[in-house]
Amino acid sequence: MFRQQFVHMVALCVAVSLGMAGMVSTASAGVIGSRVVVEQAERADTVARVQAVLDREGVQAQLVALGVDPSMALERVAALTDEELRQLDGRLSELPAGAGAVEVVGIVFIVLLILELVGITNIFTSI
Numbered sequence: 001m002f003r004q005q006f007v008h009m010v011a012l013c014v015a016v017s018l019g020m021a022g023m024v025s026t027a028s029a030g031v032i033g034s035r036v037v038v039e040q041a042e043r044a045d046t047v048a049r050v051q052a053v054l055d056r057e058g059v060q061a062q063l064v065a066l067g068v069d070p071s072m073a074l075e076r077v078a079a080l081t082d083e084e085l086r087q088l089d090g091r092l093s094e095l096p097a098g099a100g101a102v103e104v105v106g107i108v109f110i111v112l113l114i115l116e117l118v119g120i121t122n123i124f125t126s127i
Helices: 002-021 034-054 055-067 072-078 082-094 101-118
Strands: none
Touching: 034 072, 034 082, 055 072, 055 101
């Protein structure tokens, strides 16, 4: 009796194994062109540049002032098409890089002028 159950169990295991042998799926791979890899890397770099601009405090304050949630803006940037992303990046790169630089230079000049007039420094006499 035990032997007969054992034979049935082994026969069942063999039948299941043979039945599943035809169901084995094979893995397939394709060649990815270098242009695709470069385009993906460029897109990732562009998204990172735009998101870095959106992460600035001044930009986020302006977005909130306009009624836009900064986290939603980041999600929208990730959803842009490649062409829209290039256009946005181009517009951001056209903006002045040193916004407020003239004011900083003016303040530094005024501070140096005051220090010169008070007699603490001797900068302008050597010029």
